[in-house]
Amino acid sequence: MTLNSLTIAEARDRLRARDISAAELTDACLSAIEGAGALNAFVHQTPEIARAQAEAADARLASGDAPAMCGIPVGIKDLFCTKGVPSQAASRILAGFRPEYESTVTQNLFDAGAVMLGKLNMDEFAMGSSNETSVYGPAVNPWKIDAPLTPGGSSGGSAAAVAADLCLAATGTDTGGSIRQPAAFTGTVGLKPTYGRVSRWGTIAFASSLDQAGPMTRTVRDAAIMLGAMASVDPKDSTSADRPVPDYEAALTGDIRGKKIGIPREYRMDGMPAEIDALWQQGAEMLRDAGAEIVEISLPHTKYALPAYYVIAPAEASSNLARYDGVRYGRRAKLAAGDGITEMYEKTRAEGFGPEVQRRVMVGTYVLSAGFYDAYYNRARKVRALIKRDFDQAFAEGIDTILTPATPSAAFALGSMKDADPVEMYLNDVFTVTVNLAGLPGLAVPAGLDAQGLPLGLQLIGRPWDEGNLLNHGAVLEKAAGFVAKPARWW
Numbered sequence: 001m002t003l004n005s006l007t008i009a010e011a012r013d014r015l016r017a018r019d020i021s022a023a024e025l026t027d028a029c030l031s032a033i034e035g036a037g038a039l040n041a042f043v044h045q046t047p048e049i050a051r052a053q054a055e056a057a058d059a060r061l062a063s064g065d066a067p068a069m070c071g072i073p074v075g076i077k078d079l080f081c082t083k084g085v086p087s088q089a090a091s092r093i094l095a096g097f098r099p100e101y102e103s104t105v106t107q108n109l110f111d112a113g114a115v116m117l118g119k120l121n122m123d124e125f126a127m128g129s130s131n132e133t134s135v136y137g138p139a140v141n142p143w144k145i146d147a148p149l150t151p152g153g154s155s156g157g158s159a160a161a162v163a164a165d166l167c168l169a170a171t172g173t174d175t176g177g178s179i180r181q182p183a184a185f186t187g188t189v190g191l192k193p194t195y196g197r198v199s200r201w202g203t204i205a206f207a208s209s210l211d212q213a214g215p216m217t218r219t220v221r222d223a224a225i226m227l228g229a230m231a232s233v234d235p236k237d238s239t240s241a242d243r244p245v246p247d248y249e250a251a252l253t254g255d256i257r258g259k260k261i262g263i264p265r266e267y268r269m270d271g272m273p274a275e276i277d278a279l280w281q282q283g284a285e286m287l288r289d290a291g292a293e294i295v296e297i298s299l300p301h302t303k304y305a306l307p308a309y310y311v312i313a314p315a316e317a318s319s320n321l322a323r324y325d326g327v328r329y330g331r332r333a334k335l336a337a338g339d340g341i342t343e344m345y346e347k348t349r350a351e352g353f354g355p356e357v358q359r360r361v362m363v364g365t366y367v368l369s370a371g372f373y374d375a376y377y378n379r380a381r382k383v384r385a386l387i388k389r390d391f392d393q394a395f396a397e398g399i400d401t402i403l404t405p406a407t408p409s410a411a412f413a414l415g416s417m418k419d420a421d422p423v424e425m426y427l428n429d430v431f432t433v434t435v436n437l438a439g440l441p442g443l444a445v446p447a448g449l450d451a452q453g454l455p456l457g458l459q460l461i462g463r464p465w466d467e468g469n470l471l472n473h474g475a476v477l478e479k480a481a482g483f484v485a486k487p488a489r490w491w
Contacts, residue, residue, distance in 0.1 A: 163187055263297065
């Protein structure tokens with residue numbers, strides 16, 4: 001086994017035993033990145049920073065002061081501001097932006113001794129489900145059949161990097177499924193924590209009431225370890241919850257006897273591929289075999305989730321992205337003689353934002369405008385409250401976690417949606433957006449392969465603030481599924 005293919009837990013134990021050094025582990029990952037240009041996962045490499053952090057980690061390990069993430073090489077999604085390193089949300093409008101500050105998540109990871117290998121590809125401003133809206137070009141899924149496949153979005157670079165063993169783990173963000181869908185497409189584990197569990201400060205905003213950062217890893221245990229390092233209360237983020245961060249790894253007892261698993265009947269969609277349905281049933285059987293009780297539940301407002309999400313998210317995006325106008329924020333367009341402030345705004349935003357971001361900003365501006373606010377935005381907020389109530393009622397009736405598919409299909413070919421209606425792409429989020437609207441934790445676990453040999457994932461939804469229990473259910477599912485498949489190296 002190569003060093004770069006170790007899990008966080010394996011690497012941690014070997015680092016603490018002084019069997020390997022953080023410098024060796026980091027060099028193995030840097031070499032893997034050098035040879036993986038075809039995946040386009042890393043868009044800004046930081047080898048000097050990585051080697052300096054690895055050296056510092058080795059010193060901590062030698063002194064016996066070694067948190068779980070000490071010496072672990074990770075990739076950072078380009079949405080997180082990292083001091084002195086390009087942080088441009090895969091957008092032309094932030095080209096050349098090097099923050100003078102560190103996001104709380106990256107600071108927490110560095111304080112825990114993690115090593116940053118570089119910044120990872122993503123959809124522009126996290127708007128997309130295929131990583132094709134990126135100014136850097138698409139990231140490519142390491143899993144391949146004939147044509148290059150999407151690694152999912154928006155955290156496509158993060159998923160591809162973890163699946164291809166370029167880093168041991170990566171940060172992602174999830175606004176409507178942007179951690180869980182790419183994880184399912186690449187055979188990796190993706191955790192979206194409860195809204196407020198992880199600070200959003202220093203993470204470039206898409207939709208502030210939905211965005212949440214989380215870990216993308218190879219195993220559920222690794223997700224538990226990394227979440228413990230990422231999560232914290234943060235006075236700089238008013239939405240960050242003042243709650244102690246539990247020992248998530250200690251919660252992985254493997255015992256779910258007597259737990260109730262909800263199966264929502266509304267998630268059985270018309271036209272759902274038979275493979276997805278079969279995998280879902282197998283997942284329920286695995287949990288039943290482990291001693292859990294399987295209960296059919298109803299989440300009646302699920303059918304309104306996608307339309308509500310695609311009103312609320314663009315509305316918040318149009319508000320958040322209004323600041324990028326070339327005056328204080330954003331790269332200013334070149335102006336012609338006689339151009340005034342109106343032309344500057346128009347040209348800057350037309351050049352700086354790609355088509356998908358423009359589409360969402362326009363939709364968002366429309367639903368917030370006078371005359372349409374009540375018809376769209378206010379109505380969507382009311383639907384959101386009903387979706388949350390559905391979940392609250394299910395949990396009040398004793399449900400511990402909810403099992404659903406993670407995605408409506410396996411990874412699709414890059415470019416295959418180019419001429420499709422945008423709504424077709426949005427349907428990729430059908431199983432995931434409810435979790436963001438309700439602010440709940442969600443976990444994608446690889447559970448099987450489709451007929452073409454591509455990974456498929458299942459999603460577990462947990463009670464608010466109960467990531468420990470959610471991860472424990474995920475670990476049981478992971479063990480029962482026994483997913484060990486890896487993509488054949490072609491890059």
